[in-house]
Amino acid sequence: MKDLVLKLRMQRVMRLQGYACPVEVELSDYEYDESRRSLKRTALTDIDVLGIRFEPDLRQQVAIADCKSGKESESNRLFWIRGVMDFFGADSGTLVKTRVRGQAKALAPKLGVRVLDEPGLAVLEQGLGVQESLPASAEANYRRLQALWGIEVPAGRRPTQEQLEKKKAYHYLQYLYWMLDEYRNTQSVLEHMRAISSRLDAADERDAYLCFVALQRLTLSVLRVASEVLTRGGTDVMGCSKSYLFGGPVALRERKQIIEMLNEVRRSAMLVSDDVQLEPAYFDELVEIVNKTVGHSGSACKMLLHAEAATLHLFAGAEDLETQLGSHFSLDALVLLKRLAKLLQVHAGLHADVFRGLHEM
Numbered sequence: 001m002k003d004l005v006l007k008l009r010m011q012r013v014m015r016l017q018g019y020a021c022p023v024e025v026e027l028s029d030y031e032y033d034e035s036r037r038s039l040k041r042t043a044l045t046d047i048d049v050l051g052i053r054f055e056p057d058l059r060q061q062v063a064i065a066d067c068k069s070g071k072e073s074e075s076n077r078l079f080w081i082r083g084v085m086d087f088f089g090a091d092s093g094t095l096v097k098t099r100v101r102g103q104a105k106a107l108a109p110k111l112g113v114r115v116l117d118e119p120g121l122a123v124l125e126q127g128l129g130v131q132e133s134l135p136a137s138a139e140a141n142y143r144r145l146q147a148l149w150g151i152e153v154p155a156g157r158r159p160t161q162e163q164l165e166k167k168k169a170y171h172y173l174q175y176l177y178w179m180l181d182e183y184r185n186t187q188s189v190l191e192h193m194r195a196i197s198s199r200l201d202a203a204d205e206r207d208a209y210l211c212f213v214a215l216q217r218l219t220l221s222v223l224r225v226a227s228e229v230l231t232r233g234g235t236d237v238m239g240c241s242k243s244y245l246f247g248g249p250v251a252l253r254e255r256k257q258i259i260e261m262l263n264e265v266r267r268s269a270m271l272v273s274d275d276v277q278l279e280p281a282y283f284d285e286l287v288e289i290v291n292k293t294v295g296h297s298g299s300a301c302k303m304l305l306h307a308e309a310a311t312l313h314l315f316a317g318a319e320d321l322e323t324q325l326g327s328h329f330s331l332d333a334l335v336l337l338k339r340l341a342k343l344l345q346v347h348a349g350l351h352a353d354v355f356r357g358l359h360e361m
């Protein structure tokens with residue numbers, strides 16, 4: 001219970017600084033299981049609070065926090081945070097504990113980690129304008145979203161075929177997304193949601209929440225594509241997006257060669273259907289969204305914040321977007337998010353009403 005309160009307080013602190021903050025992100029390792037012909041997941045560790053923020057020039061900032069109320073060794077946790085920062089590519093890390101001994105406060109700067117005890121956390125909160133303790137609604141909102149996530153299988157029963165199909169999407173969004181090479185994720189989100197689109201009911205709150213989490217992941221990936229475009233100069237949006245989405249220039253060339261050979265075989269076999277295309281059907285629309293993101297980076301950088309706030313409002317009863325986001329609210333970012341939601345809905349074959357609540361904002 002105390003750990004959760006610290007996590008939620010740190011999440012609030014990060015959000016006030018403009019970070020989108022999923023709580024409890026689990027890091028995993030994957031091996032191919034020959035007997036089952038599938039990937040076998042091994043849990044490595046979890047990040048209590050992950051913060052992701054994009055600057056106005058679309059540079060990504062990643063922060064992690066480890067929140068503990070027990071008697072764990074501060075030194076061990078500080079070294080753990082440093083290791084996770086390096087493994088996950090985080091820019092900053094913070095250890096939050098109810099009490100912290102003096103030697104840990106001396107060690108933390110040497111590792112490039114911040115350490116906060118409860119009085120220190122209170123000082124930080126006050127500096128960010130938080131004048132009251134964590135509201136009871138914060139924990140209730142957290143519990144509500146936890147209850148909506150995943151398939152429900154009654155005790156003594158086996159999951160149905162439909163549930164097993166949905167489980168693949170849950171698994172990808174919760175675990176595999178964070179471990180895949182990032183360039184794969186934009187297409188993978190759409191593919192996983194398309195695979196279960198016929199199984200989803202827009203009127204079912206659990207299914208709708210799954211779609212909104214998918215939208216959050218897609219938003220993060222699109223922002224990363226746009227960031228890559230700006231890193232490469234920001235002018236050739238089409239070329240840079242294509243190169244990034246297909247794994248770089250060498251992988252792109254290899255894929256094009258495979259597609260050309262496949263089409264030659266199809267023509268020699270006198271197949272009358274159209275040639276196989278390298279780019280997915282949604283590619284041009286996706287590139288246009290990336291182009292808008294690059295061209296309006298000062299507001300578009302806040303899309304992920306809006307995706308998270310919309311999810312909290314619709315599924316956890318949180319305040320409206322303007323109240324939640326304050327100075328971070330941007331109508332332009334919301335418009336772009338709605339356009340991305342439309343792309344996901346159409347090209348994953350989701351029900352037309354699944355993002356209705358978002359479009360009405």
